[in-house]
Amino acid sequence: MVHLLQHPLAAHIVTHLRDRTTKPATFRTLAYQLTLLLAVEATRDLGTEPRAIETPLEPFTGQVLAHQPLIVIPILRAGLSMVQPFVDIFPDVAMGAVGLERDHETARPRSYYQKFPPLGGRRVIVVDPMLATGGSAVLALDLIRKERPADIKLVCIVAAPEGVAAVAARHSGVPIYAAALDRELNARKYILPGLGDFGDRLYGT
Ligand code: PRP
Numbered sequence: 058m059v060h061l062l063q064h065p066l067a068a069h070i071v072t073h074l075r076d077r078t079t080k081p082a083t084f085r086t087l088a089y090q091l092t093l094l095l096a097v098e099a100t101r102d103l104g105t106e107p108r109a110i111e112t113p114l115e116p117f118t119g120q121v122l123a124h125q126p127l128i129v130i131p132i133l134r135a136g137l138s139m140v141q142p143f144v145d146i147f148p149d150v151a152m153g154a155v156g157l158e159r160d161h162e163t164a165r166p167r168s169y170y171q172k173f174p175p176l177g178g179r180r181v182i183v184v185d186p187m188l189a190t191g192g193s194a195v196l197a198l199d200l201i202r203k204e205r206p207a208d209i210k211l212v213c214i215v216a217a218p219e220g221v222a223a224v225a226a227r228h229s230g231v232p233i234y235a236a237a238l239d240r241e242l243n244a245r246k247y248i249l250p251g252l253g254d255f256g257d258r259l260y261g262t
């Protein structure tokens with residue numbers, strides 16, 4: 058259920074994201090570029106329909122995306138960095154948001170915001186760069202599932218085995234798309250080797 062990006066460019070970008078000397082401005086650009094690759098990978102199964110057009114030389118029937126608007130739901134704050142790539146490449150995209158924050162002592166997520174467009178029967182992509190214990194992703198998926206979307210996918214940049222197991226245990230039908238599957242969590246529930254606190258590195262906090 059984990060789809061790992063297999064592309065030299067993805068490996069290159071992840072290494073620079075991990076590098077502690079990478080500054081926030083570069084970090085944001087790299088996160089954007091990597092999410093573009095993930096967005097393409099996570100939407101391979103989008104339906105298409107025929108469209109008759111005319112090229113400058115002759116009539117032609119090609120394929121265009123079938124009308125099936127995507128809904129992207131970032132887990133705030135860090136997930137915001139992964140929204141723009143979806144907006145930039147998909148014509149009909151709507152956005153929701155879930156605000157979750159991990160408690161620094163317990164690593165349990167606390168929900169502080171939620172706003173969804175109608176999700177019933179729609180295709181939802183949840184974006185959050187870090188899947189550590191999986192607590193945040195599981196809580197977000199619980200909230201989204203209640204709205205009965207047709208399909209949910211989780212797209213992240215770095216996943217830990219613990220987070221993958223937590224999502225699989227509670228949301229077994231939700232595929233995970235990631236750029237890296239790391240080794241383990243440390244005692245403070247940070248991913249190793251990881252890249253540190255994504256939100257802090259993104260926003261320089
Ligand atoms: C980070 C990250 C995930 C969560 C992952 O967010 O963006 O949402 O931690 O950890 P988990 O799998 O153990 O739940 P954080 O709570 O640091 O908030 P932020 O995005 O506002 O920085």
Ligand code: URA
Nearest residue numbers: 189247248253254255
């Ligand atoms: N959140 C992060 O930003 N990084 C981690 O390693 C774990 C949770």
